[in-house]
Amino acid sequence: MAILVTGGAGYIGTHTCVELLEAGYDIIVVDNFANSSPEALNRVKEITGKSFRFYQLDVRDRSALEAVFARNQIDAAIHFAGLKAVGESVRSPLWYYEMNMISTLALCEVMSKYGVHKLVFSSSATVYGASGDMPVSENSPIGASSPYGRTKQMIEQILQDLAASNPEWGISILRYFNPAGAHKSGRIGENPSGTPNNLMPYLSQVAAGRLEELSIYGSDYPTPDGTGIRDYIHVVDLALGHIRALGRILDSSGLNIYNLGTGRGSSVLEMIAAFEKATGTHVPYRFAARRPGDIAVSCADIRKARQELGWTADRCIEEMCEDTWRWQANNPEGYDIHENRFMTALLKM
Numbered sequence: 196m197a198i199l200v201t202g203g204a205g206y207i208g209t210h211t212c213v214e215l216l217e218a219g220y221d222i223i224v225v226d227n228f229a230n231s232s233p234e235a236l237n238r239v240k241e242i243t244g245k246s247f248r249f250y251q252l253d254v255r256d257r258s259a260l261e262a263v264f265a266r267n268q269i270d271a272a273i274h275f276a277g278l279k280a281v282g283e284s285v286r287s288p289l290w291y292y293e294m295n296m297i298s299t300l301a302l303c304e305v306m307s308k309y310g311v312h313k314l315v316f317s318s319s320a321t322v323y324g325a326s327g328d329m330p331v332s333e334n335s336p337i338g339a340s341s342p343y344g345r346t347k348q349m350i351e352q353i354l355q356d357l358a359a360s361n362p363e364w365g366i367s368i369l370r371y372f373n374p375a376g377a378h379k380s381g382r383i384g385e386n387p388s389g390t391p392n393n394l395m396p397y398l399s400q401v402a403a404g405r406l407e408e409l410s411i412y413g414s415d416y417p418t419p420d421g422t423g424i425r426d427y428i429h430v431v432d433l434a435l436g437h438i439r440a441l442g443r444i445l446d447s448s449g450l451n452i453y454n455l456g457t458g459r460g461s462s463v464l465e466m467i468a469a470f471e472k473a474t475g476t477h478v479p480y481r482f483a484a485r486r487p488g489d490i491a492v493s494c495a496d497i498r499k500a501r502q503e504l505g506w507t508a509d510r511c512i513e514e515m516c517e518d519t520w521r522w523q524a525n526n527p528e529g530y531d532i533h534e535n536r537f538m539t540a541l542l543k544m
């Protein structure tokens with residue numbers, strides 16, 4: 196079985212490529228490195244001892260994508276490629292609609308043309324917005340509150356229409372909660388460019404001394420300690436969820452939506468304490484105002500994925516913290532260590 200992985204050089208993509216290769220799948224990766232580095236793919240090869248084909252292209256480029264389908268026998272696709280920064284999407288909505296919508300339309304069109312009808316799509320818990328009761332199930336109302344979230348919501352609708360148009364389609368929409376952690380090897384992990392927006396990369400850069408202190412956004416939420424609660428899921432568990440979802444669509448048709456989370460929530464203060472305990476580091480923090488758009492609690496109802504995919508997330512918060520720290524400590528400048536040093540040297544000249 197050969198699986199096309201779009202955005203395979205990114206954070207979740209690299210971890211999924213490792214698990215796909217280790218499960219015996221052939222993979223064909225496409226990425227334009229808009230938010231990643233070629234070094235990430237070298238590390239996937241290093242971890243697995245396996246090689247695979249890679250094409251540097253923009254998924255919006257239909258003719259480049261078609262050439263990949265023409266040259267390779269492809270059985271299914273996992274579509275990670277897309278932009279994901281909420282704040283950036285508020286500032287540049289047209290760019291987000293262009294990148295996320297057009298790439299998905301192009302991919303589905305080319306898949307249809309080549310008779311490939313099996314697709315796993317990366318959606319997000321952000322589609323639920325501030326919808327109310329927790330934990331949220333796949334049937335809870337959706338209502339994304341940012342242009343980024345709305346691209347995911349719209350793509351979900353497009354995929355539902357596509358599945359309804361032709362019974363050959365087998366589509367899995369995966370709504371990720373809060374991916375965190377890194378591969379055990381410490382060789383691949385999250386590599387944000389610039390100052391991180393999300394809690395775990397920010398926290399680990401504070402622990403590493405790259406950032407001075409963590410601002411905790413809000414101490415007056417209606418939660419036991421007043422800080423926001425999220426359902427953090429280890430990225431390797433998330434990757435394994437893709438393998439299960441893929442297995443299911445290869446055997447059946449129709450569209451299914453699954454929450455991928457742990458079903459357990461942790462507050463910001465609990466995450467700081469767990470990180471300090473697991474890594475022996477100190478994380479200075481201060482309380483700051485709430486971040487606009489944040490909700491108090493986000494937590495997944497995970498029963499559907501457990502029942503239909505036979506999948507649950509096994510890795511705990513401590514393991515997420517240890518693995519994040521191993522990645523951070525071994526790769527203080529992310530993947531582009533040589534490039535960064537070269538740029539720093541140039542700037543100093």
Ligand code: NAD
Pocket residue numbers: 201202203204205206207208225226227228229230231232252253254255274275276277278279294298317318319320371372373374
């Ligand atoms: P990432 O930015 O690390 O990976 C995305 C990859 O796609 C990058 O390698 C980027 O270079 C590539 N890419 C982007 N646009 C492209 C295009 N037009 N053509 C080719 N390649 C392109 O992000 P990630 O965290 O690995 O997320 C993967 C997917 O999961 C995204 O669709 C994201 O929206 C979704 N998601 C992520 C999170 C999260 O917290 N990380 C949560 C929910 C959903």
Ligand code: UD1
Pocket residue numbers: 281282319320321344372373374392393394395397409410411412413422423424425463486488489493
């Ligand atoms: C963010 C995105 C969401 C995306 C999710 C995926 C925003 C507004 N939302 O959500 O669309 O699906 O990531 O992982 O960006 N926090 C701090 N200080 C920080 C960073 C975060 O206190 O420096 C807090 C937040 O207020 C929140 C928690 O930590 O309570 C987690 O934040 P974050 O990692 O950004 O994730 P989400 O807010 O869930």
